[in-house]
Amino acid sequence: MLIFVVILSQFLLELAAVNVTPETKISSTSNFIWSYDDESKWPGKLCQSGGKRQSPIDIRTDDVVRDFRKEFIKYGPLKFTGYKKVLTTGINNGHTIQFSTEGEDLMHPLISGGPLKYRYRLEQLHFHWLSEHAVNGVKYPMEIHFVHVRADLTVNQALHRKDGLAIVSVFGNVQSELDDSDLHMGEVMTHVPKLMRPGNRLSGVLLDMSKLLNVDKSSYYTYAGSLTSPDCNEAVIWIIFTTPIVLTDAQYRMFANIGIVRHNFRSLQKVNQQVVYMPVEVKVKVPHIVQFFVDVGRAVTDFFKNFGTFVSNGIHVR
Template sequence: MCAVIFRIAAFIYMFDVASAQEPGSTIDYQPVWSYDDEANWPGRHCREGGRRQSPIDIKTSDVVHDFTKQFIKYGPLQFTGYHKVLVSGINNGHTIQFSSEGEEAIHPVLTGGPLKYLYRLEQLHFHWLSEHSINGVKYPMELHFVHVRADLTVYEALGKRDGLAIVSVFGNVQAELDDYQQEASELMQHIPKLLKTGDRISGVLLDMKKLLSPNRESYYTYSGSLTSPECNEAVIWIIFDSPIFLTDAQYRLFGKVGVGRHNFRSLQKLKHHVVFAPAETKLHMPQIVLFFEDVIRVISDFFTNVGTFMSNGIQTE
């Protein structure tokens, strides 16, 4: 089994230190894998597929409203300590990532919903376009809050079906935002400092609760995998259906981030996936805001050679 080092000093993007670096070694921030070459990603599950690979297209007609508490057994989601989070930021060549700083005991924690255990927040990162889609429709952005089960080491968590919990928040884009849509404004002031691979900042205090969905009672959830090498099937996904908003100018800024043409994994074939939703929640149908033509041009390169996921549905692994 190829060694995956999940946490080394700066906690490099969702396990992409799969190049098996040892603790204490010098970290090379140049990508060791590419979104343009998924067939050669490290990790057997990445190359050969598995039973529950992610991301997927979520068909709302197939979502199971969990009246019998088959999967969502543990009450409302409970987010603790997200109001003021000390983080460091880095452009690791695949995304911009903000990692929790300080002792694990002071990290924000999440429990409830489908989560039997307590999970500590390790980092937040971004994908543009979104990785998951809803009824074949992708959002301009998807934020991932990556958590590790608090009673496990990181290495142990990667081998457990519920070792990790990733909270996903879609990002929508419009020309101007109302006062109540300023969720990302605090975060966005730091993005210009992280445009080049290897750029980093530290000592940043973020109110991450603002970046969570405005409706945290309405979500999809399923057992899946990491969407980057080594694609471990160790993730409970919690995907809010109500997005946060960015202005078109804020979104254009991500087009300047030096991570290549795009940074989302292709949609995976449905196998043993079952997507649940809270029993009494009325899910919102996705509404993608139409925005300026120049923003369309910014994201057009992302689609080059990626495939027509909108028309072809879910891609094979």
Template sequence: MDEKELHHRQKITEQFGDQHNWPGDRCREGDKRQSPIDIKTTDVVKDFNSLFIKYGNLKFVGYNKVLLSAINNGLTIQFTTDGDESIHPTITGGPLKYNYRLEQMHFHWISEHSLNGIKFPMEIHFVHVQSDLSVDEALMKRDGLAIIAVFCEVQADLDDYENTPVDEIIEHLPNLTSTGDRMSGVLLDISKLLSPKNNNYFTYAGSLTSPECNEVVIWIIYQYPIRISDTQYRQFSKISAGRHNFRSQQRLSQHVVFTPPSNHVNKPHLVMFFENVVNLVADFFRNVTT
């Protein structure tokens, strides 16, 4: 990656710290479609009239063997796609009119979005750029980026030898525990993280959740979390000294959240997942400080 490209890519690298001092007017709640938000399932619009979800089912190409490099940037672990852009995985369909290529993926703990007021222990973001645009161009276009968000739930009784979708990623974490640690030539099967039940999602037009909070993102948020074990979750507490790395939730303005008409949004089922999350998260941060 040459220096110019690196500079461009850093424009969509997560930055945290004091959110009141973030650069850019958009980050100061001045705009209309800021992220993240709480998704109230009772307010979600089933898109029978294809107002927002106009392009059929989501279509994923090339996610089962992805070449990436990884870095611990002091705030999160970020995996960035390597090699020629033409071979990067792509997504289209659903709310996406164009093809979008995978640019990078990273982790937030605890989650940025929430469902019915309740957060998950972790949220993974898969950041995609409209395929025929550079990152710079995409950051100026109202649908320049597409980010898929996948929640993780921690299942305390999950056996450590049971396979989980994040196994391949966790394998690399011991090499990425200190700020600045990096590795290249990482091959991952990301398709395992992107559930095949792809009509179970929420989608809305929002923003980046880090400076400069550009309102250029089509969010696709999976309704059902993937499972990770307690041990796996604790691995992340060693990164970034356990500091939170999520943006606070934003006031609702022009946000309208849609879901495919075939999705059965089942609220009681959702709430069931979260009974122990508060304890888990408290435990997580306790572990960091001891």
């Protein structure tokens, strides 16, 4: 009995210690223990009432605005500085595996450009399996979030500004046979086995994040949204790359074995004011299955167009 009590109290202590929201370093409003199994019990008014620009959303590529008029993407190409050697602490916080930047704020990697009026410093990256965002109703096996805070603000200040945070998102696809050169996740995976249980922590981890960000950086969706975990603050500029990175089956299976929960994605939110923009000269990439239907759809439409013309000509209605 005593052993049971000791184990139980140890477990509760761990839970309390790790109850931080995946999107930021800081705790949510309270020490409220929330779970992905019941979103109706999440703390924070915005998580409950929905707000106006909640995330994640299903990105409908037909509705994405090419930003010819520079309404949202006003600051040139995206610029990433200092992502090659980043000193981090790996944490299993009970909701995800996260790598938080260590040391002085000044040493953190920085992103600017694109839709970002300010410079943003990297606070942490973490993983969602499945993806939180969807493209034309299709999800990817994984989504990696690089959470950045406006360089001129503290995390707490940033959470209350409409552009306080910038989250860069990279989708992950699973592929069974990969070349070494394709091992985007290789470095991260060497640390994951030590982070399998809630409360596990690993400091002094040096990560080359440019591997995780090895995608076409000129092609992305961007919109003003929210955190996808409590308190769902509407403070995030999302930058979601259209090209996924790839993982092996074995790598993906390891995430499925992490002792957290069955899944760790928030459900898709209603689209209200979230207009999704895209840089002008970019090809839209969508998951293969959708591409197939788009192609078939186009072929069928073309066929009927021809057919229609033919019929019209045939009966001289024009």
